Amino acid sequence: MPEHVTLGPWLRRFLCEYIVTERNLARNTCKSYRDTFSLLLPFVSRKLRKPVDRLAVRDLTSPLVLLFLAHLEEDRGCSARTRNQRLSAIRAFARFIGSRDPAHVEWCGHIRAIASKKSMSPPVGWLTRSEMEAMLAVPDRKTRRGHSEYALLLFLYNTGARVSEATQLKVRDLQIGRGNGGYDLATLHGKGGKTRQCPLWPETERVLADKILGRPVDDAVFVSRLGTPFTRFGVYRLIERCAARVPELAERTITPHVIRHTTACHLVLAGVDINTIRAWLGHVSISTTNIYAEIDLTLKASAIAVCEVGQPRPSRSWKEDKDLMAFLKSL
Structure with missing residues (x-):
């Protein structure tokens, strides 16, 4: 042939x-x-x-x-x-x-000519602050393994990193311990070869500084109990295991992407503008990030209150300002 x-x-x-x-x-x-x-x-x-x-x-x-x-x-x-x-x-x-x-x-x-099938986007799953804190409290930080697991969970929550971005993070990608008012940063290598930098919380910086102390720059930051770099499957299993230990999350499916959604939703609740969140998460288009503007019922309730029917309208004070009208006519 x-x-x-x-x-x-x-x-x-x-x-x-x-x-x-x-x-x-x-x-x-x-x-x-x-x-x-x-x-x-x-x-x-x-x-x-x-x-x-x-x-x-x-x-x-x-x-x-x-x-x-x-x-x-x-x-x-x-x-x-x-x-x-x-x-x-x-x-x-x-x-x-x-x-x-x-x-x-x-x-x-x-x-x-074969048509795509219409599909509904699943609702955004995310954790409340108390639920996220409960997950962070699961690893036993007194042990080496628990300290490593806590560092990974905290990093995912801090940066909203994709699971592949976390597993590919190298020691050289961390800029920490700067002092003098400088920002501690993590450089993430995202989809399509794009890179972005995310600021680190003081707690994240402290935990990661302990993990990378004295290690070669080409080493993976997050390693398993066997000393090998975390895999995607390993991160999924870790989060699944920690979520199972939290009673409120026992019946829910918690994945690394749920933690990414959690980071975005908490930024929205903190009043961070949507374009900053887009850059934080590494989205190319802001339309991808707009889903997070719809997740919080508190924000929706505030919007409804603004346009509630029956609310007294502000009086038109400009009609009573005789001097202002005379001024306009004189022009």
Whole structure:
């Protein structure tokens, strides 16, 4: 089978050259695309009873893609958002082939015509100040392990860092112990290779200073009890374990992203403007941050009170100011 017809060479170029070199997409995006095709190709192979390495581009028909998307939701229990994420990777692959081989333009159009499914954004889950303090109190700070776990939880709450940003934090990314009124900072490496700096609370600075004292600059700041850098799974397990020890949180699903939401919501309640929160969290668009402007019932109640029906309106004092009206007429 000619190379331009076989699916494999196209997929190799797409994953190894196009999205990495030409598009320079984030590493997590590349992994998401890879995972999509790791699920899609065996599914198509089973349906067509054809080895994966013998699949042709045109074997990937729109009806088969729709069957695959249905399989994700019905058999694997994925949400509509996950389904749409997988579809976006398949569309990007079709666009890549269609833009380079005119013979596949029609096939590309059929794949890209598959519609995304409407999905509802889940409500923002966050913790009250007392709930967050209760979680911070769970690790036993008298032990080395508890001190390390407390430092990680406190850092996540202080900075609103994504879990990947916390696990990738190196000693050199911390600028602490400056004194003379300077700010202690953490440099976070976020999505798409973007970096940002977050100020640290005095308590966070104190805890982290103890952790990094005398360590090489290339060391990961947060390490597990085995002395290896924390993984994403390790951070999830830590937060899950601490939340289970707090009675108010026992029945709730608490993740690192819930703590990120908590940081944003507490900034909103403290009166920090939404654009500052956008920069704090590393959002590209302020529309992403606007969800936090809607989370607090106290703010909503204050807004309703301003426009409550039946409230006496202020008197129009300008009508009674004879001197002012005379002044205006004299101009």
